[in-house]
Amino acid sequence: MTPKLSELELFVAVAETQSFSVAAERKGIAPSVVSRTIKNLEHSLQITLFNRTTRQVALTLEGRWLLEKSYTILDEHQNIQHYFSCAHEEPIGELTVDAATPFAIHAIAPLLPKLQSKYPKLRVNLVSNESNTELIGRNIDLAIRIGHLKDSSIRARKMGETQRGLYASPHYLEQFGVPELIEDLASHQCLGFMAFEHLNQWPLVDCSGKRFIVTNPIATSNNGETLKQMAINHFGIVCLSQFTAEHEVREGRLIPVLQPLWIRENIPVNAVYYSEQHQSIRLRAFIDFLVENLNWS
Known part of the structure; x- marks a missing residue:
């Protein structure tokens, strides 16, 4: 049947x-x-x-x-x-979006004026959060998740992929020297995550095929934006998503470190939501807008 x-x-x-x-x-x-x-x-x-x-x-x-x-x-x-x-209906009302602070600041926030111009009756409530928020309990309509998804009970639409890299300030590199080999990092001040230890596995592979892991960081935080500020203020080398560091790299406040040795991780960026939200005009319009306007280069 x-x-x-x-x-x-x-x-x-x-x-x-x-x-x-x-x-x-x-x-x-x-x-x-x-x-x-x-x-x-x-x-x-x-x-x-x-x-x-x-x-x-x-x-x-x-x-x-x-x-x-x-x-x-x-x-x-x-x-x-x-x-x-619904093809010709205009999205109207509020949409609550949850995203990690760096992605909210550097990827979504710069696009909001363009979104408002295109959909003037759509209001986005942007919530910055470092953990995987439970959508229903927090009344979240849509969450942006970076990395491979573990919860198979939620719907997801892949929006793109990002990479991570290593960065330090010019002043730090002048003081401590520019590392040329992975082994050189042992004599440098490395900054690490305290709540998401998998992020302390940097996109580097040594000659034996092992990934480099920060085991004794000079300082830690649960927030990539905070770690970036530490690096900008000459406190050490940090590993960040490229969209988090690209503005400071353009300005010369951060410099890529060991860039020829970086491995491509192709970290997925997904929009996740529960099934009832899939038919929401607001949700579809917002996700389509992000897919069309986010720069993944």
């Missing part, structure tokens, strides 16, 4: 929230309706979609497969609706 679109929508809501009651609240229906719909769906497909406990529900292997297929089916259905009924 072919599942109905309404059944797939409820299935996706339960999969994303991992809760029948929260899914019911999102949909504005009784939990018993959600539970009955999922049971009927499992019965018609003759499979178990969720492993249930007293605290939460988790997708089975078959459930994860159906979730991926449901996204595709619902996408196409919404695309058809959008094409015929």
Whole structure:
């Protein structure tokens, strides 16, 4: 038996929230309706979609497969609706966007005047955050995530890729010397992250094939913008996304370090959201605008 679109929508809501009651609240229906719909769906497909406990529900292997297929089916259905009924509508209202501070400052904020000129009735609330905020709990419509996604229950659209590099101020390099080999970093002041230790693995590979890891930083922060200011003020060498440092590099306040040795990481930048938001005109207009206007060079 072919599942109905309404059944797939409820299935996706339960999969994303991992809760029948929260899914019911999102949909504005009784939990018993959600539970009955999922049971009927499992019965018609003759499979178990969720492993249930007293605290939460988790997708089975078959459930994860159906979730991926449901996204595709619902996408196409919404695309058809959008094409015929929303293609010429203007985005109106508020959109709350969560992004890491460096990306919010250097990638999104400079584009807001152009966005406002194109969509004067769209108001963007830009929230800077260093952690992966829970979208529903914080009333976030859209989040920008840099790096590979771990949560398969949220929707994502890849907007581009970024790279990381090493930077230091001219004064620091005059004082401590310009490193020419990876091994030279052992005698330099390296700046590191304290909350996101994977970012202390720099885009360098030594002759044995091992990545360079900052193990004893001179100072740490949970914020890339703060680390950049440390580097600008001659405190050490920092590893940053290129969009974070490009302005200071153009001004000469930061200089790339060991640039010929950098490896390309191709770090994905995704716009993530929950499935109900996919049909929002505001959301689609904003993501399309970013994709068209962000400079990934």
